Amino acid sequence: MTTVALDTGVGPLLRGWRERRRISQLELALRADSSARHISFVETGRARPSEQMILRLADHLDIPVRERNALLVVAGYAPRFAETPLDDPAMEAVREAMERLLRGYEPYPALVVDSTYTVVAANRGIQLLLEGVPEHLLAPAPNAMRLTLHPEGLAPRILNLPEWRADLLAQMERQIALVRSAELRSLYEEVAAYPVPAPPGGTQAVVGGGVPSLALPLRILHEGQVLSFVASIATFNTPMDITVAELAIETFLPADRATADRLHALIG
Template identity: 50%
Template sequence: MSADPPVGELLREWRRRRRLSQLDLAIQAGVSSRHVSFVETGRTMPSRPMVLRLAEHLGVPLRERNRLLVAAGYAPIFQNRPLDSADMAAAREALEGILRGHEPNPALVVDRRWNLLLANSAADVFLDGVAPALLEPPVNMMRLGLHPDGFAPRVVNLEQVRSYFLPRLARQAMRTGDPYLSELHEELVAYGPPGDAAPPDPAEIALPIRVRHRGAELAFINTITTFGAAFDITLEEVAVEAYLPADPATARALRSGDDGAPATGDRRTWR
């Protein structure tokens, strides 16, 4: 395995990814542009506080901040504890509480790569009828949603959904610098480009995801919840994806169980 580039090169890469000049970064971080230049070219080795300060103003994810610290010759400081570890019990309990609170609406927890970690029983609306191979852990929800053998064939407005989620995934890949997300984006694009999607209905408040499920058409709007001020890598990277009914008919179906899933049930772990 090849060694990481020097810390200056890594910082320059993040600055360019954020489309900032050296002067922009210097002003935000409260240092001179000359100092930023010297750090990037390797003429100055930044202190650990300086690495962390520049990383903070560049919005570098915690996982990558550890990489910057190591490249500068310092020990990593951000831990990466599994969600099922004792130290993460409070966070996991909070996530499970959020999932319970969303029932009978579908809600699930994903990691930074869209792999499914937890789900409530109502999330079966997205898991029902997909190819068994796609349900082998880790279950990737982006892949599950856009794969021809996933629930994509049941998405009524698939072209609109693709035109929204594919650019979102591309931006995430660019923002995080994660090669896995870039590869996932290329894979999903290969299933069919967004094309000329119909513009959203001006009467809508958000782009609905319309799914055929057991003889009914359900419409959802999507929300995302993340932890603020997280200092653990796992906690920073998890997100709750909740799907709220976009019309009264969907709300009634979910409340009554007419969607084919129970109104409440156990939260499940997907590893």
């Protein structure tokens, strides 16, 4: 009975997070203003951590907000973080901030996704890239991974699809390793099984052929021309709500002058 309790208690869970972050008990203790002895007692179940100690350790271990709630519940405390639907009136400021950011980034593509890559907002730059994608992929609550990797989505237009696909799948694998999400695992298995279309051929006009060395570019065909982007992902700082914590803003910066000029000409 004791072994079962230890295997499912807050201590082993905290130890698992510490090991994932590759941090020693001493290092964590120094960061959290504690002692290695106390951290050891917490991890083995010999000491019951206070609510504040759990939150402090979670902060130094960079544990996702949803998982912090789970740690608190396992330890016998009430969840600390709410999960407010994005369409709730209380989230109006968040929605307005996202819309301003997306509009301000135009004509360059930008979108906001949740923890399972459902697109919750996108600007005209993204809509430009999605021209011609079939409606069944663009239906309400479209998924960014499906839009990108599905053989009827953007995949046939991406010139460096094998590299870009591998990078996206690796990103999902890292996320799955951190959060226990059956939905995310199912999505990964789905998109990883998609056939990989042959690269598009017969391009007449090429824009943005240069490949930057600082990051893997997305090189995508649009109306016979190649647009090249470098992507970046941003999240909200110190979120106190699970919904906000799991939102990610992905922006696509033109990787060359020709791509920037083309987008300005198409969108203004």
